[in-house]
Amino acid sequence: MYFLNPLACLLVAVLPLLVLFYLRRPVRRRRMVSNLYLWPRHAVPRQARLGLQWRQDRWRLLWQLLFLLLLILALARPAVVRGGAPGRRVAFIFDASASMNVQEDTRTRFELAREKALAWLQRLEKHDRVMVILAATHPVLVSDFQSDRQALRHSISTLVPTHAPADLTAAVLMARLAAQDAEVLLFTDGTAAAQLPAAVQEQRLHYIRVGQREDNVAISRLEVRRHLYSPYDQELFAEVINFSASRSAPVRFSLSIGDTQIKEAVFTLEPGERRAMVAESLRSKQGVVTAHIAVQDGLDIDNHAYAVMPQPQPISVLLVSAGHFFIEKALEVHPQVTMRTMPPETFRRVGLQEAFDVIICDGFQPQHLGPGAYLILNPQPGNRQAASRARLPMPALSVVRPQHPLLAFVNIDGLVLSEVWPLKAPPGSIVLVEADRQPVLVAEEHAGRRIVTVGFDLRAPQFALSVSLPILLSNVIDWLAAPQEPEMTSLNAGEPLRWQLPASLETSSMTITEPSGMTVRRRIVNRVLTFDGTMQTGVYTLQGHGYRRRFSVNLFAPEESNIQPILSTGNETPALQRQDTRSRASMELWPYALIVALLVLMLEWASRCLQVVRAPAAP
Amino acid sequence: MTEPYAYLKQLEYLTLVSKGRVASPLPGSRPSTAYGHSAEVTDYRPYHPGDDVRSIDWNLYARFHKPFVRLRHAEAELDVHILLDTSHSMEFGSPPKLAYAREIVLALSYVGLHNLDRVGLATFSDRLHHHIPLRRGKHQLLPLLDVLQAVTPAGKSNLHRAFKEYARQATRPGLLIIVSDFFAEGGYQEGLRYLLARRFDLMLVHVLAAEELQPRLDGSVTLRDLESPHGPEVTVDEDAVGQYVRNMQAFLAAVEAFCLEHHLTYARTLSGSAFEDTVARLLRAGVWHSR
Numbered sequence: 001m002y003f004l005n006p007l008a009c010l011l012v013a014v015l016p017l018l019v020l021f022y023l024r025r026p027v028r029r030r031r032m033v034s035n036l037y038l039w040p041r042h043a044v045p046r047q048a049r050l051g052l053q054w055r056q057d058r059w060r061l062l063w064q065l066l067f068l069l070l071l072i073l074a075l076a077r078p079a080v081v082r083g084g085a086p087g088r089r090v091a092f093i094f095d096a097s098a099s100m101n102v103q104e105d106t107r108t109r110f111e112l113a114r115e116k117a118l119a120w121l122q123r124l125e126k127h128d129r130v131m132v133i134l135a136a137t138h139p140v141l142v143s144d145f146q147s148d149r150q151a152l153r154h155s156i157s158t159l160v161p162t163h164a165p166a167d168l169t170a171a172v173l174m175a176r177l178a179a180q181d182a183e184v185l186l187f188t189d190g191t192a193a194a195q196l197p198a199a200v201q202e203q204r205l206h207y208i209r210v211g212q213r214e215d216n217v218a219i220s221r222l223e224v225r226r227h228l229y230s231p232y233d234q235e236l237f238a239e240v241i242n243f244s245a246s247r248s249a250p251v252r253f254s255l256s257i258g259d260t261q262i263k264e265a266v267f268t269l270e271p272g273e274r275r276a277m278v279a280e281s282l283r284s285k286q287g288v289v290t291a292h293i294a295v296q297d298g299l300d301i302d303n304h305a306y307a308v309m310p311q312p313q314p315i316s317v318l319l320v321s322a323g324h325f326f327i328e329k330a331l332e333v334h335p336q337v338t339m340r341t342m343p344p345e346t347f348r349r350v351g352l353q354e355a356f357d358v359i360i361c362d363g364f365q366p367q368h369l370g371p372g373a374y375l376i377l378n379p380q381p382g383n384r385q386a387a388s389r390a391r392l393p394m395p396a397l398s399v400v401r402p403q404h405p406l407l408a409f410v411n412i413d414g415l416v417l418s419e420v421w422p423l424k425a426p427p428g429s430i431v432l433v434e435a436d437r438q439p440v441l442v443a444e445e446h447a448g449r450r451i452v453t454v455g456f457d458l459r460a461p462q463f464a465l466s467v468s469l470p471i472l473l474s475n476v477i478d479w480l481a482a483p484q485e486p487e488m489t490s491l492n493a494g495e496p497l498r499w500q501l502p503a504s505l506e507t508s509s510m511t512i513t514e515p516s517g518m519t520v521r522r523r524i525v526n527r528v529l530t531f532d533g534t535m536q537t538g539v540y541t542l543q544g545h546g547y548r549r550r551f552s553v554n555l556f557a558p559e560e561s562n563i564q565p566i567l568s569t570g571n572e573t574p575a576l577q578r579q580d581t582r583s584r585a586s587m588e589l590w591p592y593a594l595i596v597a598l599l600v601l602m603l604e605w606a607s608r609c610l611q612v613v614r615a616p617a618a619p
Numbered sequence: 620m621t622e623p624y625a626y627l628k629q630l631e632y633l634t635l636v637s638k639g640r641v642a643s644p645l646p647g648s649r650p651s652t653a654y655g656h657s658a659e660v661t662d663y664r665p666y667h668p669g670d671d672v673r674s675i676d677w678n679l680y681a682r683f684h685k686p687f688v689r690l691r692h693a694e695a696e697l698d699v700h701i702l703l704d705t706s707h708s709m710e711f712g713s714p715p716k717l718a719y720a721r722e723i724v725l726a727l728s729y730v731g732l733h734n735l736d737r738v739g740l741a742t743f744s745d746r747l748h749h750h751i752p753l754r755r756g757k758h759q760l761l762p763l764l765d766v767l768q769a770v771t772p773a774g775k776s777n778l779h780r781a782f783k784e785y786a787r788q789a790t791r792p793g794l795l796i797i798v799s800d801f802f803a804e805g806g807y808q809e810g811l812r813y814l815l816a817r818r819f820d821l822m823l824v825h826v827l828a829a830e831e832l833q834p835r836l837d838g839s840v841t842l843r844d845l846e847s848p849h850g851p852e853v854t855v856d857e858d859a860v861g862q863y864v865r866n867m868q869a870f871l872a873a874v875e876a877f878c879l880e881h882h883l884t885y886a887r888t889l890s891g892s893a894f895e896d897t898v899a900r901l902l903r904a905g906v907w908h909s910r
């Protein structure tokens with residue numbers, strides 16, 4: 001026996017107090033009677049000097065002590081380990097990963113696993129109890145330990161595999177948590193994904209392997225990405241792999257945007273060979289991209305891949321300047337930029353009348369920078385970004401962070417300008433370019449603001465006439481106008497979606513339409529929608545209150561596409577060890593202690609009543 | 620407006636019971652021990668010169684040819700002596716036993732005076748206090764009421780001394796009614812025997828409080844005698860109640876046995892009982908009877 005709340009045992013210290021109460025000499029009241037000679041003279045023994053005495057009703061003290069002890073015992077929540085129902089406990093774990101969808105002859109691997117499980121169910125003894133766990137991305141308890149064979153058969157027959165990888169380790173741990181000594185039967189195809197870490201490998205875990213087929217060709221990647229040499233252009237990248245170890249596979253590859261096929265290729269992949277394909281010049285294209293391979297293989301899920309080509313969003317730019325020819329020309333070549341110019345005097349007078357994605361302040365800085373994106377050129381001394389020192393004559397620029405996206409393809413290292421104004425680098429900012437160890441190009445992102453500050457004049461002929469100016473401006477505009485969190489338009493199956501919604505969207509929930517056509521509604525918490533039901537491959541649609549976005553879910557998991565069984569066949573009918581004839585479980589005893597305590601209390605009360613009744617009646 | 624003692628009217632059909640013949644020389648309505656001129660013939664004796672010739676029974680003379688005269692008992696007044704215990708112990712009870720005893724004494728006095736008996740009252744504790752001589756007539760009620768209203772509990776009981784003192788003071792025996800709780804450390808038997816020796820016809824009205832028969836103690840209690848407030852104490856608890864009740868039963872049984880042995884009339888009442896119950900209880904005990 002053990003106690004779930006052992007601190008309650010400290011209440012035993014109260015018991016001596018009760019004994020002291022009994023030992024305490026009572027305060028006697030005085031009472032006048034008509035005679036004394038009829039009263040017994042030695043009814044009460046003489047009192048002890050310490051003021052303590054044993055009272056006559058010691059039995060009541062014992063009753064009350066027993067009652068308090070039982071009450072404390074109940075508060076301490078005693079529990080014992082006792083036997084449960086007879087029979088063994090067996091956990092059936094079904095690998096519901098994507099590879100279990102492989103077609104073996106006429107049935108899939110998962111259907112074979114179900115058949116084997118039903119056969120095992122028939123083989124088990126009558127009192128054996130079976131738990132059913134579906135090992136998907138997260139383990140799902142389908143049925144707790146029970147011996148009702150009909151209910152178990154129904155539970156097993158309703159199981160279906162997913163299009164996502166499975167976490168078998170978590171499933172085994174779930175079974176172990178439910179019963180430490182249970183026999184675990186893991187129905188799996190024995191691929192690389194089904195290999196468990198050594199920590200959970202044990203004697204009572206038995207693999208029941210299904211599937212033999214090993215030939216599979218899969219689309220392992222499909223991406224929409226910026227064109228390498230044309231940042232305003234998009235291209236599609238796809239990769240196909242033959243996972244078979246021995247068979248070459250003739251493949252017909254096709255790529256479509258919407259209903260329009262944009263690429264088709266026929267080729268043969270040798271065992272283990274991969275082939276990449278790129279579709280370029282897709283500037284004006286948008287919609288759902290579908291990649292498909294026609295091939296004779298085991299797994300059909302990875303023969304399709306999907307991507308969403310987002311529509312380019314226009315970038316509104318406000319140029320607050322007295323006139324800057326080079327900047328205006330450089331911005332005009334940006335295909336997404338729509339520009340407005342405004343003199344600084346007008347800006348000071350009327351302020352900001354509408355929202356802009358990027359505000360360029362040329363030699364001018366507003367009094368207050370609210371949330372937004374700013375490019376500040378030539379900050380005047382006294383401004384927040386400008387250092388108090390004097391300008392630096394004839395400095396040479398040196399790039400500090402060449403890998404930063406703002407400096408991609410910008411070649412200004414070693415450029416000598418006539419003069420620069422050194423800047424201050426606020427805490428948390430990134431210094432990109434220095435001149436004589438003084439910052440002259442600083443990027444900062446803080447409290448909803450993105451600020452890029454340039455401490456030299458872009459009109460300087462050494463820079464204005466170079467190709468670096470439009471590239472730097474384009475990088476700056478793209479960096480400033482980029483969303484805070486990039487939209488996740490492509491997910492792997494089983495990967496949860498976390499979608500940041502715009503602040504202007506006033507809604508508490510959104511509807512998600514799955515590839516199967518089923519719709520689910522999810523709540524929005526702090527402008528973030530979370531969805532973990534990406535178990536099917538295909539295109540999902542997120543919509544509500546006029547907002548509509550699409551994202552794709554694909555099986556880009558080599559460990560699932562590689563369907564070769566690597567586990568040995570092993571023993572298909574392992575001997576399950578017989579556990580204790582009675583399985584063990586904890587049972588709390590506090591209700592019984594409480595009942596006995598109440599009985600003791602009633603006995604104490606009854607003894608008091610009997611004492612009163614036993615007194616002789618008046619003549 | 621209701622008179623305060625209107626209930627006494629209900630007692631006018633009652634008469635105090637005297638077991639023996641009255642030895643009073645004063646003529647009355649009670650059978651006397653002396654021979655007289657009542658209607659009841661009790662005996663005959665030969666005629667002697669000087670006897671009233673009207674008492675000669677001529678039928679006997681015709682039968683025996685000798686004159687015999689009829690002997691008749693005289694009728695005398697009944698002397699009703701009432702002794703009221705006013706010791707401190709009579710203060711006990713709720714209502715106090717003394718207040719209840721006053722009502723009983725008043726009722727007994729009224730019944731006696733209404734039946735033309737001579738009624739006197741004495742109060743006592745360790746000795747006699749007030750003493751109202753025997754008188755007949757309802758005007759005697761006024762001094763009786765005065766005494767009964769003025770009496771307060773005082774003193775320690777000494778029944779032997781008080782009874783002996785009364786026996787000495789009484790000119791002749793009669794019906795002696797003692798209203799008391801008979802709680803006295805010196806006992807009651809000796810005093811009663813002294814009164815019996817003086818040929819008093821004794822009636823004991825034993826007044827008790829309900830708390831005396833079944834005391835209720837809550838925890839340990841120190842008891843002190845009302846008659847000895849500075850005397851010894853007894854500390855008891857609930858367990859002592861049983862022993863006390865047994866002692867009380869033995870005490871009451873002893874009083875009853877003494878009365879039975881000496882042919883005394885004995886009535887026990889509880890203070891606080893309804894007046895009708897008390898009348899009925901005294902009627903059953905033979906203290907009085909209806910005419």
